[in-house]
Amino acid sequence: MSINGIAHVAIQAQDYKATISFYTDVLGFKVGHQWSLPSFHIKEASMLIAPDLRTCLEIFDNEATIPAQGKKAPSEQDIAHGALLHLAFYVNNVDEIYQKALAQGAKAYIEPDSLSLGEPPLVVRNAVIHSPNGEVIEFIEEVSFDRSG
Numbered sequence: 627m628s629i630n631g632i633a634h635v636a637i638q639a640q641d642y643k644a645t646i647s648f649y650t651d652v653l654g655f656k657v658g659h660q661w662s663l664p665s666f667h668i669k670e671a672s673m674l675i676a677p678d679l680r681t682c683l684e685i686f687d688n689e690a691t692i693p694a695q696g697k698k699a700p701s702e703q704d705i706a707h708g709a710l711l712h713l714a715f716y717v718n719n720v721d722e723i724y725q726k727a728l729a730q731g732a733k734a735y736i737e738p739d740s741l742s743l744g745e746p747p748l749v750v751r752n753a754v755i756h757s758p759n760g761e762v763i764e765f766i767e768e769v770s771f772d773r774s775g
Contacts, residue, residue: 627717627718627719627722627723627726629715629716629717629723630715630716630717630718630768631680631715631716632681632713632714632715632716633682633714633715633716633764633766634673634681634682634683634684634714635682635683635684635710635711635713635714636683636684636685636686636692636710636711636712636714637683637684637685637686637711638686638687638688638690638692638694638711639685639686639687639688640688641688642670642685642686642687642688645685646672646674646685649674649683649685650674653676654676654677655674655675655676655677655683656674656675656774657672657673657674657675658672658673658674658675658682658771658772658773658774659672659673659743659744659748659771659772659773660672660673660744661743661744661745661748662744663743666690666691666692667689667690667691668686668687668690668691668692669687669689669690670686670687671684671685671686671687671690671743672684672685673685673771675771675772679772682771684714686711692711692712693711693712693735693736693754693762693764694711694712694762695710695711695712695760695761695762696710710761711762712754712761712762712763712764713761713762713763713764714752714763714764714765714766715763715764715765715766716766716767716768717765717766717767718767718768719767720738720751720752720753720765720766720767721738721753723753723765724737724738724753724755724765727755727757727763727765728755730758731758732755732756732757732758732763733755733756734755735754735755735756735762736752736753736754737753738751738752738753738765739751739752739753746773748769748771748773749769750766750767750769751766751767751769752764752765752766752767753765
């Protein structure tokens with residue numbers, strides 16, 4: 627069993643709309659799936675898809691309560707240490723890699739489960755751990771966030 631690649635990198639945006647605009651208008655990403663998830667205080671979230679149609683950025687609103695690496699900067703002038711929210715890796719089987727990670731010293735954060743995002747619903751199967759070194763890592767089974775048809 628091995629990692630199949632990076633699924634996405636997550637960013638918490640101070641200005642959600644401006645961040646989406648930068649990545650779409652300047653860098654050529656397109657907006658794929660969008661959702662909210664009140665149980666995690668997520669008002670707005672989008673999966674942006676790069677021109678290669680595989681590389682993705684997940685953008686969350688500034689108030690979202692999600693697993694994160696480090697803490698937010700107190701102001702725009704301060705440096706955000708650990709600004710990376712989490713790494714996500716596509717895997718063939720979330721349950722197997724989750725158990726393997728725990729066996730190698732990772733700490734459980736969110737157990738394997740299926741989660742329905744948005745309307746129309748997009749069901750993802752994922753789990754989240756803290757690596758032995760402390761990174762927040764999501765394992766996610768292959769899914770397409772491209773809803774353009």
